[in-house]
Amino acid sequence: MNDLLDRLRGILLDTGYTIDGVRERLGAVAAAALSREETVPALRATAGDDPLGLLIRLWWLGAPVPARAAPVGLPVAELAAAGLVAVEDDLVTAAVHLQPWESGGYVVSDRKVRPGDPALRPDHVVGAGGASANLAQLASRRPVGRALDLGTGCGVQVLHLAGRAAEITATDVNPRALELARIGWALSGIEGIDAREGSLFEPVEGERFDLIVSNPPFVISPAGRFTYRESGFSADGFCRDLVRLAPRHLSSGGTCHLLANWLHVRGEDWRDRVGGWLTGTGCDGWVVQRDVQDPAQYVELWLRDAAEQGTPRYRGLYDEWLGWFEAEGVTGVGFGWITLHDSGSLDPVVRVEEYGGQVELPVGEYVDEVLGAVAVAHRMSDAALLASRPVLAAGVLEERIGPPGAEDPARIVLRQTRGLRRSVRVGTVEAALAGVCDGDYPLGPLLDAIAELTGEDPSDLRERAPQALRPLIAEGFFHISTG
Numbered sequence: 001m002n003d004l005l006d007r008l009r010g011i012l013l014d015t016g017y018t019i020d021g022v023r024e025r026l027g028a029v030a031a032a033a034l035s036r037e038e039t040v041p042a043l044r045a046t047a048g049d050d051p052l053g054l055l056i057r058l059w060w061l062g063a064p065v066p067a068r069a070a071p072v073g074l075p076v077a078e079l080a081a082a083g084l085v086a087v088e089d090d091l092v093t094a095a096v097h098l099q100p101w102e103s104g105g106y107v108v109s110d111r112k113v114r115p116g117d118p119a120l121r122p123d124h125v126v127g128a129g130g131a132s133a134n135l136a137q138l139a140s141r142r143p144v145g146r147a148l149d150l151g152t153g154c155g156v157q158v159l160h161l162a163g164r165a166a167e168i169t170a171t172d173v174n175p176r177a178l179e180l181a182r183i184g185w186a187l188s189g190i191e192g193i194d195a196r197e198g199s200l201f202e203p204v205e206g207e208r209f210d211l212i213v214s215n216p217p218f219v220i221s222p223a224g225r226f227t228y229r230e231s232g233f234s235a236d237g238f239c240r241d242l243v244r245l246a247p248r249h250l251s252s253g254g255t256c257h258l259l260a261n262w263l264h265v266r267g268e269d270w271r272d273r274v275g276g277w278l279t280g281t282g283c284d285g286w287v288v289q290r291d292v293q294d295p296a297q298y299v300e301l302w303l304r305d306a307a308e309q310g311t312p313r314y315r316g317l318y319d320e321w322l323g324w325f326e327a328e329g330v331t332g333v334g335f336g337w338i339t340l341h342d343s344g345s346l347d348p349v350v351r352v353e354e355y356g357g358q359v360e361l362p363v364g365e366y367v368d369e370v371l372g373a374v375a376v377a378h379r380m381s382d383a384a385l386l387a388s389r390p391v392l393a394a395g396v397l398e399e400r401i402g403p404p405g406a407e408d409p410a411r412i413v414l415r416q417t418r419g420l421r422r423s424v425r426v427g428t429v430e431a432a433l434a435g436v437c438d439g440d441y442p443l444g445p446l447l448d449a450i451a452e453l454t455g456e457d458p459s460d461l462r463e464r465a466p467q468a469l470r471p472l473i474a475e476g477f478f479h480i481s482t483g
């Protein structure tokens with residue numbers, strides 16, 4: 001098998017079946033349509049018998065290609081014996097979905113399901129998609145020793161970890177997922193992945209990792225019909241347990257990044273629900289709700305995901321799912337990121353927030369900084385803050401808005417042009433500080449100078465400013481240099 005995959009890798013690369021090659025071959029319109037799961041423009045763009053067009057039709061679009069026209073050297077009979085294609089009546093059909101991935105390499109999964117296809121098998125192995133890319137973007141870029149990808153599925157997170165982690169362990173409860181992931185890794189030229197079968201942290205009992213990533217089966221449903229998205233745990237229990245158990249598997253200084261869904265339940269603040277998952281873990285934490293959907297939107301999304309719209313079972317499944325949400329008092333479902341960091345502090349800090357803004361990608365480039373800022377804002381005493389030397393974060397702009405000709409603005413906003421690209425309305429003191437703090441002077445004397453300009457009592461300002469500045473430090477508008 002390894003020899004076959006080596007030869008196939010060579011053919012894929014020689015043919016230009018790479019992300020750039022496919023993009024160029026399809027053109028902007030067909031590529032954009034494909035990202036909306038519409039294949040007609042791509043099928044038109046790849047009509048003809050050129051090898052790259054045929055590979056795209058076969059393995060990305062899932063369309064049969066004539067065996068006689070299969071790209072030169074494609075060992076069709078061997079691929080059929082290995083279960084990667086099926087051959088019938090001089091037509092070759094893909095038995096798997098095999099596509100190049102953004103970060104380089106290939107992912108192999110079950111064929112994409114499209115409207116009108118037969119119902120998915122329960123152990124369907126889903127391909128890499130938007131959620132996979134989100135997690136990859138969120139994960140810290142630091143080189144690490146041991147990394148774990150829990151619920152590896154088609155193995156896409158491993159493509160991102162390779163080269164950054166000295167050792168990679170990948171787990172999944174679905175043996176078919178591991179089988180397909182191994183093929184994808186081989187086609188990507190990645191060796192030495194320790195793939196283990198089992199649920200949650202069972203396969204790595206007693207082991208610790210510097211980095212844990214998981215795009216788990218987070219979908220919350222009454223039935224748990226598909227392993228690739230539903231764990232069979234009740235409600236959001238799988239994500240809760242993942243958060244609670246992950247710290248036991250983090251090395252000192254280690255980080256864990258998860259995607260998750262959580263319930264919004266009548267009479268309960270979702271922040272308390274998810275924040276509660278992190279309480280007692282001993283880790284610093286950052287939870288971001290990126291989106292929230294009402295129960296009907298949520299059910300429609302996942303019925304569409306399994307191509308169930310338009311089928312006779314659609315209404316029944318929709319009704320059952322909605323009825324279950326109603327019985328559980330569910331008012332919505334949150335989607336987001338959870339990051340845990342074992343900082344070793346006896347006073348862990350957890351920030352739970354709602355933030356749907358467009359962020360600079362990849363978040364992994366600055367996620368350590370975000371966690372550090374939250375911890376500094378929480379842990380530094382007022383006296384230490386006054387003695388520290390704040391620096392305005394790079395790329396922060398000030399906006400002043402008010403009636404034309406007015407002496408003072410009605411509103412001052414600080415806006416980040418980098419990182420999370422947050423914006424915040426500030427008072428004149430914070431705005432003045434933003435204008436002068438370059439790390440040369442400690443905060444205390446800077447506040448004294450501002451008090452002189454505004455006519456405020458300096459000691460009053462020293463007393464109230466740290467409280468007002470903490471959120472701006474936590475949100476990355478000011479960096480604190482203690483040197």
Ligand SMILES: C[S@@+](CC[C@H](N)C(=O)[O-])C[C@H]1O[C@@H](n2cnc3c(N)ncnc32)[C@H](O)[C@@H]1O
Pocket residue numbers: 126127128129131132135150151152153154155156157171172173174177198199200215216217218227228229230231
């Ligand atoms: C949404 S897929 C993620 C695949 C891939 N890691 C990615 O980022 O696209 C979730 C994966 O979790 C696996 N899974 C489901 N239940 C699990 C469990 N109890 N323990 C470990 N993995 C599980 C599924 O088989 C599936 O491969």
